[in-house]
Amino acid sequence: MRGLRIAATITYLLGAWAVPIHAQPLLDLEPGSTFIPEAREDVISREAAALEAQAHYGGRVLSVELERPDSGPPFYRVKLLSNGNVRVVNVDAQR
Secondary structure, eight states: OHHHHHHHHHHHHHHHHOOOGGGSOSSOOOTTOOOOOOOOOOBOOHHHHHHHHHHHHOSEEEEEEEEOOSSSOOEEEEEEEETTEEEEEEEEOBO
16 A cells, blocks of 8 residues: 555656646747748668669668768768678769
């Protein structure tokens, strides 16, 4: 019985401190203002890059890494193993 009281007390205390997520505003906008989201680049998934490289060159995918050079568009560096040889393929990440 004592354990039940302790659990009920902890639940009550946690409930007193918790704020429902719907009570918190997602964005702090002034009335009448419009929200313009930040421009973001569309990048394909790692899986899509791996499948594209595998479909074109065959072999087994060893690794997929997203590269974001200072100049130029982002790309995936995909390592493939085919017939005992490792091949590195660059796949355009933007679509």
